[in-house]
Amino acid sequence: MMELGAALGLYAVLLVASNSIERWLQPEGAARMALALLPMLGAAAAVWAILRGLDRMDELQRRVQFDAIALSFLGTAVITFGWGFAESAGAPQLRAFMVWPIMGILWGIGIFLAVRRYR
Template identity: 65%
Template sequence: MLKPKQYVVELFAAMALYGLLLVGANMVERATDPHGPVKLLLNLVPMIGVLVAAWVILRHLWRMDELQRRIQFHAISLSFIGTALITFGWGFAEGGGAPHLRAFAVWPIMGALWGLGVAVASRRYR
């Protein structure tokens, strides 16, 4: 059964975990100045929170009814295609002098397009 309030609480907790791990890992890195594999592992620690958030989102999608899943499918499709077009086009633009697009910019693009896709698909099924 779909419980939106439970989803919001779980997602907020996952993002709080991510934030704590990010701050903690940064503090440890500054205090210890690690090198090599230790530095790499320390920088990957916040991914634990991201993986928990991904699990929460997937569980929420699995609990949706057919109409909600259809709306999400349309939104995710728009997000996937839009992100691919923007990042691919930006890659060509870099050859023409545009600044480098860091990988950290991809998720905000994808998330914004997903939100836009939900709004568009929701209106379509009213």
């Protein structure tokens, strides 16, 4: 949890710094792209921390996580595909920034269901 917390803290600091620097300097081209992607260093650190955490889990904890991740992956696929079809009927466009919150919410639901299942 400490590693993940530090990674998310790094992400937050880089996000605020990136946005502030972009407003102040108003870069263009490659510099603007590099600045926009700067917070991804924190996101990559979070991925590393999560993978290390999964590696440290026992078999039951891994099974709970697997079930939750499977629900999250499949549920997100169904929701985003369905939304894509709905867009052709006039629904507003689903922004890519919404995919992770959908995955995160479904992962949380998956954790809840898996923990109840394996009690």
